[in-house]
Amino acid sequence: MLTVTDIDAVMAEIHYQRVDSNPMGYLYTHSNNKPVLVDINFELSDFPYVAYTSYQNELMFRYQGVYRFIARTRYEFLQQIDKFILNPPKIEDIQIRIYGGNRTEKHLEPTPPEFNFSRTFEEVFSSKSLHALHPEEKYVDVDGHLRYVDFMLHRQTSNVAIELNGERYHHPIAITRERYLSQLTKQNSLIYDGTPVYRWSDRGMRDDFKFKDQLLQFFGEPNDFKATPYFKGKRKVDFQLYEHQQQAVESIAKKRKLGQTAFLIELPTGTGKTEVFIEDYRLQLQQGNCYKALAVVPTINLREQLVKRVKAQLPCVKVSEALDDQCADLIVTTNAAIVRHYQQFPSTQFDYLLIDEAHHAVAHGLSRVLEHFTPKTLLGLTATTELLSPKKLESIFGNFTAELTLEEAVKRGLAPPIRVFRLESNIDFSKVRFNGKEFVKSDLNKTVQIPSRDSLIADLLAKYFSSDDPTKLAKQGIVFCVDVKHTQRMAKALQAVGISAKSVHGKDSSGIDEYFAGKVQFLCACQLLSEGWDAPQTSVVVMARPTMSKALYVQQLGRGTRLAENKEALYVIDIIDNYAGALLQPWNINALFGIPHYTPFADLGSYDNPVPQTEVTVLDGLYEQVRRLEQINLFNFEKEFGDLLSTEQVARECFVSTGTITAWLKKGDITPTRSVPFGRSQLHYFSDENVQSIKAKKNIKPRTEETRKQDFFEFLEKRDYTFSFKIIFLLAFLKCHQQNGEANSDDLASIYQNFYLKLHERHSKCEKDASPLNNLATLQDIKYIKNSIAKNPFEKFERKRFFYQSSELAITSVDPVLWSKLNKGDLESIREQMIKDGIDYFAKVGIALSADDFRF
Missing domain, CATH: 3.40.50.300 (P-loop containing nucleotide triphosphate hydrolases)
Structure with a gap:
């Protein structure tokens, strides 16, 4: 296994510098390239997967993409560096191969984690935004393997890949090195293409409050989503077997006059399928029906052959092999290239679309490409239907994506x-x-x-x-x-x-x-x-x-x-x-x-x-x-509540807890815009104007993610201590927190309890006379202690949205946005303030303590 010195030396050769470490490895940054996270410690059996994914997600957000490599041997490490940083392969040069299964072709719905993700996504961003979330998106990695991304979030700026993992199948410690390396190849390929990859486990998504905050933090505003409704329409496809080229061309022309746009032509091997395309394409150019055309072929050799033949027979046509060539009349590309990049084009970009060797359409992921584009002419050529039945081919070539609502699709007969x-x-x-x-x-x-x-x-x-x-x-x-x-x-x-x-x-x-x-x-x-x-x-x-x-x-x-x-x-x-x-x-x-x-x-x-x-x-x-x-x-x-905010959303807007909003409602301090009876309870909704009036009434100043750290330190500076609970809560958290800003609630409660038990043992009391913790039987009851923490110190931090708890996961955590802004110096400053405040507080209670008493 490589040492950190070995890794530092290798990374220095390509001008990367180590800037951080985590329990499994090290983070390196580069002035002009994506950072690299190097995994080295695979024997860390107690490494929590939630921490693993949370750390990676934070880095993905900070840098908008992070490569992740394995460093067990120098050769293996250098292979990954060469593949993604020094000499990545040209996409056009690879041959698409199937890797893994496709649940959509087995007719299965997404897994329960994927189902739960889409439901939470809807809650956070509204049902309209779900149109931007595409499940089981096909993707070709740098090795040419056709893979599947659990969800691809389509945005105006750049897409975001979402992978939802079960620890049994994805945790680096639980799976083989080969499977983990394959998992990283898929992820790193997406990073190379400019697509950040966020991962959540089922356990991570159960931490509902944090999960929703992460979605808001990582994905941006819904108005950046490509959330146009779409519906799968059907083209009428003509499929025929021909023995002569001219007969095929004439048939296409005849069917085109009747309004048909999609054609599948089967010609025996060696009878000149390409000539059918060139002649039909020439006629469309001549008639002024075609300004931009795209020809898709399986391999580099076939691409070169087609380019050569078109140039020879249609010398006035500008032919290019570059997908981004804005001046080309005809772009000839490979299956791999178009599968990776088709979404960068509008659906109407090409008037003419040729798919050569059409029987490869399913295996090469071209079905999504065909659904995306709506050309005036779609032509598929094949020499065999043995791999796919004509009916299956017609189904693939017949589908397209129309930007219509379901109601519009029904109305138009789609x-x-x-x-x-x-x-x-x-x-x-x-x-x-x-x-x-x-x-x-x-x-x-x-x-x-x-x-x-x-x-x-x-x-x-x-x-x-x-x-x-x-x-x-x-x-x-x-x-x-x-x-x-x-x-x-x-x-x-x-x-x-x-x-x-x-x-x-x-x-x-x-x-x-x-x-x-x-x-x-x-x-x-x-x-x-x-x-x-x-x-x-x-x-x-x-x-x-x-x-x-x-x-x-x-x-x-x-x-x-x-x-x-x-x-x-x-x-x-x-x-x-x-x-x-x-x-x-x-x-x-x-x-x-x-x-x-x-x-x-x-x-x-x-x-x-x-x-x-x-x-x-x-x-x-x-x-x-x-x-x-x-x-x-x-x-x-x-229709009824689309422009109104729920109680939970108002709590987020005001940076207070949902319980605080509920308490204000019960006291009559605030009035909802609408209240709806539902069973034995009522649901409350608020307009934007109402929320602004609540902020004004409660003296809630404008708070944003940028002010979160300042807000937190202002809160601490107030030194509002009815009891010592907030002080000891923070010190206990700082003692047992993990790198991702989370602490085990049981460990925190134990540290909290032990501090007061020691005080009681030494002074026969541990707080003001009015505190129930002075009762030893009460103090020894850990269940009571946990409830007391939740109702007293924690509630004060939760109300301001600085901390939150997941009782199901037994986790107490700092708000992720706040945690991302706190450095080691900030944490030490908090610790020192709490120690000083603790000494001052207990002196007033008649208990003399030193700084060492708080360093538990």
Whole structure:
């Protein structure tokens, strides 16, 4: 293993200087290049992964990118330096190879950590910003491996990569060196391309307060996000086998006149596929239909061949191999280059897009590229369809991304008509708690999992969509459930009425293949199928899981919004439970589209083209004798409260705790702009003007991230000590804190308790006479001590947002923004002030102490 002297010497040769250390290695900076974090200590078995990711995230934010290398042997270390700093490979020179699996192609939703991340992201930045968060983004690393990034946040400035890790699969100590090196190759490739990489573990995300602050700190303002709604549209693709070039060119021209834009041509090997492209491209130039064109080929050799042939046959065309060549008429590039860089171009950048060797489209990640661009002509050439069926190729070439809302996509015929049925249950939801963003899951589980509710759903599906009755609409569909147990109960309920159904979830997705084969009519799913799952035949979606999250509702709805053959419409079954007249109700399809009336199985909205009515007639004639029209209780959280701030958001704005805002509300010191009854409680919302008046009334001066350190020291300078608790709390924290500004709450409480126990032993008391800590039995009760810390010294720091606790993780931590601004000198200054203040305080109490008594 290399020593720090060895590493310093190597880094000095490339003009890097060591500036910091951490338990696993060292940080080096360079005046003109990204910093390097060198891992050396893999035997540190107690190294916490949360600390590992937090430290890296802070560096990512500070430097907007940090390379991370392994330094076990000199050769291995130099290899990494050479690959990313001295001689990185040209992207065009690499051959794309598959690395790892793609969950989207296995039809699985993101893992629970990914699901939790998207939910928290929505809470922090709003549901609109979710459009900027792309799951399972394909990426080609510097070795040519096709990888998958858990989330890519698309911003106007630069994108941000997000990786959500389980310690079992990602902790450097828990995995092999080879796997860790592979993980770093992916991360360092993103850094090389100018994309910072932030990592969180499931445990790190459970520290809710800190996690939300980190998202705000690292990702910037939502107005920098590329948050335009988008929808997958369908191109009509012509796929034909030709034996003669001229016949292929003429066919393309004929179909183009009929409005077609996408073409897949299969020509036998050696019959001149390239000539088809050159001739069709020449005609488009001649007719003035093409100003910018892009040709994508698998390899360098094919790129050189195509450039040579175009130059020879079309000498007036300026051909370039550089993606950033603004003067080129035709850019010829490789699969690897375009997969890495396609997002830097507008979707309308190219009038003509050629994909050579089209059968490689899936394996090389070109499906995302094809979805991104909307050229006037998309031409795919292949000599074989053995690797992919024509139908699969047509599906890949037929998809494109349109910047449309779902409502606009339906109206334009890019998604099927949506017909809704509201199934009303008498299940009482009035006592289900709501945390301001979503139902409390434990309450939801108890309430939703009722056999009678499951039976209502099963009976409805049997009545209208039973596959055994030819007079009914035998449609496949999904029932979205609360949790695994709910999926299992729901599947049994459907089976009991003769419907083939399977429970699918994160640990059992075996029913999905049967669904695609048509052997299962309904899937009952939870935390599965909401994202990254494409089954166009899905025609029924049952919302059996109430949600206040627009993002989750739209994701679930989206599983059925793909067009398919013989699919007249998507049928949405909204389960409407009893909310005791509450204004706030879960999302439903009418709320989503802003339609105040409900008509059973009626089309939502107006459409540009005539909508088929065959199935509606069947439903109406058989089972809807009277088509009722009723006013619904419309709930649209964004419309009603989109411009208002929740209690938690007001607390952040005022730099006080949520408990402080709640206390002010109870005392009547502040008045919310709107209060909404929900069950047995009320939800409060505030306008911007209201928040400003609260700040003025409470003398809250403007506080920003830049003033956080100054605010903290001003708070300490006040020396507001009713008891000594704040002094000892800070000293105990400084004694046991880790490098990332966190301390184990149990360790902190033990140090805190031992200080007062020693005082009591020496002086028969440890505080003012009014303090309960003077009672030895009370002082020896560690549970009491922990509660006392939370209610006394900690609460004073939390109110100002300087400290926070995670009871679930037993962590007490400094606010991350404040911690990033404190240096070693600041910490020593705090320690010295607390020691001096402690000596002065206890002298007034009649207990003489020296500085050594506080250096525990």
